[in-house]
Amino acid sequence: MSGSGTDSSKSKLELAGPVVVLVEPQLGENIGMCARAMGNFGLTRLRLVKPRDGWPNVHARRAASGADHILDRVELFDTVEAAVADCTLLFATTARAHDQAKPVVAPEAAAAETIAHVATGATAGIMFGRERYGLLNEEVALANRIITFPVNPAFASLNLAQAVLLCGYEYFKQATANALPYAMPERSEPAAQHQMQAFFDNLVRELDKVEFLRPVEKRETMLVNLRNIFSRMEPSKQDMHTLHGVVMAIAEGRKGPAKGGVLDGEQATRLRALLAEHGQGALPHESGTVRGLARLLRRNPTDAERLLWEALRTDRRFAGTFKRQTPVGRHIPDFVSFPRRAAIELVNADETDIIVTDRAARTAWLEERGYRVIAMRTEDVTSDITTELARLETALAGTMPGEA
Numbered sequence: 001m002s003g004s005g006t007d008s009s010k011s012k013l014e015l016a017g018p019v020v021v022l023v024e025p026q027l028g029e030n031i032g033m034c035a036r037a038m039g040n041f042g043l044t045r046l047r048l049v050k051p052r053d054g055w056p057n058v059h060a061r062r063a064a065s066g067a068d069h070i071l072d073r074v075e076l077f078d079t080v081e082a083a084v085a086d087c088t089l090l091f092a093t094t095a096r097a098h099d100q101a102k103p104v105v106a107p108e109a110a111a112a113e114t115i116a117h118v119a120t121g122a123t124a125g126i127m128f129g130r131e132r133y134g135l136l137n138e139e140v141a142l143a144n145r146i147i148t149f150p151v152n153p154a155f156a157s158l159n160l161a162q163a164v165l166l167c168g169y170e171y172f173k174q175a176t177a178n179a180l181p182y183a184m185p186e187r188s189e190p191a192a193q194h195q196m197q198a199f200f201d202n203l204v205r206e207l208d209k210v211e212f213l214r215p216v217e218k219r220e221t222m223l224v225n226l227r228n229i230f231s232r233m234e235p236s237k238q239d240m241h242t243l244h245g246v247v248m249a250i251a252e253g254r255k256g257p258a259k260g261g262v263l264d265g266e267q268a269t270r271l272r273a274l275l276a277e278h279g280q281g282a283l284p285h286e287s288g289t290v291r292g293l294a295r296l297l298r299r300n301p302t303d304a305e306r307l308l309w310e311a312l313r314t315d316r317r318f319a320g321t322f323k324r325q326t327p328v329g330r331h332i333p334d335f336v337s338f339p340r341r342a343a344i345e346l347v348n349a350d351e352t353d354i355i356v357t358d359r360a361a362r363t364a365w366l367e368e369r370g371y372r373v374i375a376m377r378t379e380d381v382t383s384d385i386t387t388e389l390a391r392l393e394t395a396l397a398g399t400m401p402g403e404a
Helices: 028-040 058-063 107-118 160-175 193-209 216-233 237-252 265-279 288-298 303-314 353-368 378-383 385-397
Strands: 019-023 046-049 075-077 089-093 124-128 145-147 335-337 342-347 372-377
Touching: 019 028, 028 046, 028 058, 028 160, 089 107, 107 124, 107 145, 107 160, 124 160, 193 216, 193 237, 303 335, 303 342, 303 378, 303 385, 342 353, 342 378, 342 385, 353 372, 372 378, 372 385, 378 385
Parallel strands: 019 046, 019 124, 046 075, 089 124, 089 145, 342 372
Antiparallel strands: 335 342
């Protein structure tokens, strides 16, 4: 499976880099992870010397995370000598000193030398040893240089893929002049001083309304500190627009559908009547009107509805069983529980005859289909929610399977 940074829409960057030689690798997974590390840094030439579990290996392909183009071109060899025969510059990676009189370099120096070497058309290679004990002395003796890593001397062992990744990273970094794959998207142009001043004046005006800038003797210091906060940000024009909107939203408070209570009971009933007129008995998934009205009603809860909904969601007696403003056929009760075959209707004080008639028709329709309809007065919900929940529990007892 491809990793989260893999983008098949982009062309693969392949460098004329060193050959990677794995000497007697034991696990297919390690070979696959080495191929993945090579793919990360544009290396494509992988040679295997006597892989223990044979080749091809399904575990290697799974671990390669999409680096199939490298595995498809793997070269197999029976001896180390054959695998490195064409290399005119050969490095051996090891964490242990082999007491051999040859240069020991870090990955950065090896990468710089390799770049210059392959630029002439010659072949360079890097050998990596076995997972358990690395390269043998006679194998290290074949190399021109030794690569070792600046690691904790008391804990110097790297797994195979880590070692390949470190060498590949240093090579790729130098070969591409340390270019990053992407940069920060272009921001809008910097905010002008007059725009920042307008925002700051508006902010101070709103802070004065809530008496934030006090005591009076500290007002000027507080203003300087506030101004410096925004100056250090080096905001763009878009940043200023956003901050201005934030200040105004806080100052004016919530409004519209987000505040709730925009629709009163009569308006909601009229909308339900409109739904009944247009729904003509349609099922919820068949009517866009049903879905649209349900969304509208959900965005406009009254205080009683909001209070009851919070209780139904958090009280263990009811949690997870009720839905709010969900269509049942062409009707939308205030709350409905499909598992319990129950609906809750909130009754407002001083309801008109139209509202009462509409609710009665809705109740009859639901009861004909096996729903128990429980009416709750909004003033009872807001004044004593505990008693109303107890009454609801009692009313629901007869609707639960197996209960009297």
